[in-house]
Amino acid sequence: MNGRVYLDHNASTQVHPEVVAAMLPYFGERFGNPSSVHSFGREAREGVEIAREQITNFLRVSKDEVVFTSGGTESDNLAIKGVAGARGAGHIITSPIEHHAVLRTCQVLETQGFAVTYLPVDGDGLVNPDDVRRAIRPDTILITIMHANSEVGTIQPVDTIGAVARERGIPFHVDGVQTFGKVPIDLDGFGIDLLSFSSHKIYGPKGVAGLYIRKGTKMVSVQHGGEHERRRRAGTENVPGIVGFGKAAELRAREMEAEATRLTALRNRLWDGISARVADVRLNGHPTRRLPGTLNLCFRHVESESIVLGLDLKGVAVSAGSACTSGNVEPSYVLVAMGVPLDWAMGSVRATLGRLNTDADIDYVLEVLPPLVERIRSLSPAAVS
């Protein structure tokens, strides 16, 4: 344990030192605009294209199938509005536990005359592929289901859903922001036509991401301007960001598998330790079909934020499931959709592990968390009555 313990890797990650090193020249002598014809432009262009190659090698797709964007949010917007715009009208199938980048985009499309079906999820947060099949209508134009949920980490059966989509000839978009570089993604095997993936979740810089668009997918662009990214996304490229993203993806190819094994073990040790020391605690999300480093818990009769604050004061960074805005505590919409009872959902805490976490970090959390929960519970009237 080195001072502070960061357990919020699903929110963002520290940029890998090798990524920083790869980016630096592109703030300096390689500062050109990749669209310029002179040598400065060519050098910047080279950086972007090397990154594209690193990413397309990682995803095993061709170079004209990846568009760089400003973030996972933009990738989701481009995928959904891009397909919707090409069709003009129709029906979209999604789930209620998608990231807001997907949910709110679908909601906006509803106001524009598109129909949207929000499929239910089960207690583990899984979408049932049979529900997808049953929801398909003659006018269904898109199925968009996330690969893994950022809050609880449940990994959806995207392969089975992809097979359904392919059988019916419906484009299938997957928000892979939480899985890209963490668990294997087989675009052809899973039947994925569009994949959103982001840099800052995999030790790359923020504000840069990608969208994989399978050849032949009918799309319109959402952001208009110059001829960048084969006219699919206008705007001068974020060259240093893209270079860093490419490097981050290349590093994941090397580190992903071993890290997944290590983080799964660490996460399980954390859960075993907490459940042995703290009463009235439950694990949210699928017990095994889950992101390697994700542990989402509910402590009954404790409010999430008091734990987050208490841990923060001990140097441990986790995130709260329920969010208090303007005096309104909203339990996590993901937990609500999964049917977690309200008195549990209010006490949800998410710990998400990453490459710098060690056994000593877990030991430290196991030392400070149980007495904290006990202390907060002892203040609560619910614990007495």
Added chain:
Amino acid sequence: MNYSETLIDHFRNPRNAGMMRDPDGIGEETFDGCGDLARFYLKVVDGRVADVRFQTYGCGPTIAASSAGTELATGRSVSDLLTLSERDVAAAVDGLPAERLHAAQVVAGAIRAAARDFLSRRSAPSGMKQHV
């Protein structure tokens, strides 16, 4: 979220936490749309608050404001507490972020309710709810 040092101190080391046996007044307040709940117990001697205890379910600021609320109430006359404001409680933790003002609201409401409870018990016919 940026909290004052006073607030953090009350959260870390809450004063006067826990239940009170045979209180002279009990008051509770919950916050709509938010699960927060504060309960205050008063012990009154000669019309003044001699002892206060709280039990609270809520976020860090609500716990801290509860603790600070007990210090505010101690030694005050009960009739004074009837007009205890949200602002008084917020000031006692050196201010609250705008989106956490509910913490002061819940605590001020619970203390006022405890004061009202004491006064209504006192005016109740003898033999009822008398505590010795």
